[in-house]
Amino acid sequence: MTFRKLVSEAEHLISIGLSNLGHAGHKFELLDPPKPEFGDLSSNVAFELSKVYDVKPYQFAQEFVENYLRPIIRDEHEKGSLSMIASAEAHPGGYINFRTNNDTFSEITLSRALEDPSYGFWDVGGGRRVNLEHTSVNPNKALHVGHLRNVILGDVIYRILQFTNHAVKVLNYVDDSGLQVADIIVAFKFAGFPVEPPSKPMKFDRYCGDYVYVKVNELYPTKPSLLEKRRYILKELEVGQSELAKFASTIVLRVLLDQLTTCWRMKAHYDLVNFESQIVLSDLWDRTFDWLKNKGLVQLAKEGKNAGCWTINPERASDQEKVIVRSDGTLTYIAKDIPYAAWKVGFVNDPFSYREFCDQWDNTVLWTTTLDISQDKSEHPDFTSADKAITVIDSRQSRLQCIISCVLSKFQQSDNIYLHLGYEPVSLSSRTAHNLGTIIDAKHSVQMSGRKGIQVNADDLIDLVKLKAYEEVSSRHPGYSKERLEMLAESIAVSAVRYNMIKYDLDKNIVFDITESINLDGDTGPYLQYAYARAQRILEKSREKYCRAPLSKLNSEPEIRIIRVISKFDLVIENAARSLKPKILAKYVHTLATAFNVFYETTPVLKEDNREIRIARIALVNAFCKCLEVASGLLGIQSLKEM
Known part of the structure; x- marks a missing residue:
């Protein structure tokens, strides 16, 4: 400040x-x-x-x-x-x-950092309501490495916005009536696939995605009758009342809970789960469709490849028309996304009731929509009428997201109420892919493709990073119990993965490498944790109190450098919140940790003979710890007292 x-x-x-x-x-x-x-x-x-x-x-x-x-x-x-x-x-x-004036600057900076419990806070949001949607993985598979970037970006943005006085609700949209769900229902009901994994124990989401979904797609070219079954299932899912639809719902819930287990492992928080089938079964779509027709934003194609389909008029002459309702009456997913987006910002009345879905890792309740009025709990939070809706989804969806934004802007002539936050894909380095058992060519990285079965499971990646971290921690602390080592290794693994997914610009591809991600000397999450642990060791060994510290004594270059970084904390937070760029905060935290490590290597603290200087330096270490802990927490990285 x-x-x-x-x-x-x-x-x-x-x-x-x-x-x-x-x-x-x-x-x-x-x-x-x-x-x-x-x-x-x-x-x-x-x-x-x-x-x-x-x-x-x-x-x-x-x-x-x-x-x-x-x-x-x-x-x-x-x-x-x-x-x-x-x-x-x-x-x-x-x-x-x-x-x-270094004396004055140091005195004011450190005094505020040490004494102000809300140091770093800047009121960007003014209490404005934000509906933030992220994750939204199709409920037919486990999360792969690419999905982790979505989960982590969304969660860090949530933390930053919440910290800057935005009233944020995090939504996880579940496409339970789309093609990919229909595929696994075809497999279970018409292709003879067992519902339970036939071999070794594995998470249900992984069984559905890695095996069932891949295998049934391989059957379609040789068994076209299964494609007819898929079309039939899609209609049943939209009707929502048949036994087949109820069976599909049980499968979706099992997959979803397994997916959430992975997300919670990454310390992601959610407020509401929305189901696409409920959007279709409610009157949201009907009212939105009527509005689109009245405004002339959709048209019924009379000829050509889209004959019999309702399409959205292109914004530009060079764009192709986009099908919103197929000729058989089924909806494409953009037809479900538009009313959902309109609901987020209160352009249509809320047709849903709400019930508690489950408890989360952070002791909060995750809610879900329901069309059953009898299940409604009147004390549920308000999830509608947000001032802004933000959707985190990869850049391949940019055109469709642009269509949604343009449509919403014509609801109430309001621009910038719907924001698409796009990002580029994640690949694995050849070294990491090899360690995970994925066979690739001589190139340096591999990208994911669920339909082709090229999919590196997120849990596998986290487990492998954790294993590397466990080996490192156990070598440093051979006397620690297994439980203590497990806890440290898990925290280090989460920090390594999270930091690696947010330290890049959103328009940059990520090539994730495990060895680099846990390096204690690089631009990594564990590097931040290590700096904090170093500082904590100084404080644990010190018996001096910092409350009467003569802070004007801090005038060496390493000391001044840390103070300068600490003084900019609120500016960085404000910038990250306004621009929605988590990289800004990641870069700041790395700069702060680097400044401390230079100080640690060059400047004695406990061994300083001059007591006034020693007390001042202890105060500086305290201020550093406080600032780093808050900033790292906004990145979802736990500050560890030992490494």
Whole structure:
């Protein structure tokens, strides 16, 4: 929060100087310098104004600093108005660089970090309601590695938005009436597949996805009658009342609970499970379809390949029309997504009742929609009428998500109420794929394909990372019990996977490598945990109290570097919340951990002879731990006191 105050003081200082120069209101930027020797804050104000005076930026910067900024700084210091800024200087590159009063800056930063229980909080949301949908894996299979990026991105965004005063509800949409569910019902009811796994014990979601779904798709080319059965099942699922539909529901619930077990292992939180079949069986679709027809947004195709189908008119002439209702009357999934999206933001009345579905790992209740009024619990949370709906789904769905967004914008002429947060796929390095038993060619990575059976199970990946972590921890602590080692290894594995999925830009492909992910010296989750554990060891060995610490004693470069990073915490949180880019927070936490590790390697704490400096450094370690623990928690990474 102190860096925000520094920025405010610099803005005030430059604005007064510009006003005195006769350029009041002229716009400028304040930048975070790339190197410490460039100061603590830089401004580009000289670049545009130098053109007005027909001089080089450096010359203007020199004169502006000498004639306007320095006199103001002297006056403000005499009045005690500027507490952060010590000096301003012109750089030959044309920037104006500001340096802080380190004693004051350190004192204010660390005092607030240590004493303010909500340090880092910034009210971005103002209590606005957000419905955040993520995961939404088809309930015919276990999660694979690619799904983990969705789960983790969605969960980190939830944590950041919740921390910044958004009223967030996390939704998990279950497509229980689509083709992929129909495929496994075909297998169980018409192709002779046993409902229970015939061989060794395995999770039911994995049996359905890795074996049943793959095998039944292999049968379709040679047994076309099964395709007729699939079409029949799709209609039965939409009607929802037959014995076949009830059987499908039991299968879906078994798969879903196994999927959630994997998500909970990743420490993901949910508030509501929505079932697609209920959207179809409710009047949401009927009312939405009537509205689409009245607005002329859909049309009945008279000829061509889509004859007899209802299609959405393309936004652009170059786009192809999109089928929303097939010629046999069944709905495509976008026909189910549109009313669901409209429900999220309150454009249509809520037709659902709600009941408790199950308890979660974090002792919260997961709710589910129901069409059975008798099951409704009046004390359920309000899941509708959000101010914004965010859907986390991979970038291959961008066109369909754009259609949904465009349709919603015509409901109430409201833009930006529906946001698609897309991301690129996840691959495995050849080394990791080989360790998991997946055979690939000589290329460096492999991507997932459930229909082809190329699918690396998420649980397998987590287990393998955990095994590597267990080996590392047990070698460091040979006397620990198995239970203690298991707990540490699981936490390290979760941190390794989570951090690896969020440290990249959303538009970048991820190639996940297990060995790199648990490296204690790299850009990894365990690196953050290791830095925290190092700091905790210092605090455990110390008997000094930090409450009376002379914080102005902290003036070495490693100390100042940590303080600078801590001072920017709320700015980073605000930026991550507004941009919905978890990478911003991941980069910050890594920078913070790196700053501490440099301090740890170069600066004595407990062995410092000067007691005042020793107490101040202990206070710095305390502030670091507090900041890192909060920031890591927003990433879903547990801070460990031992590694």
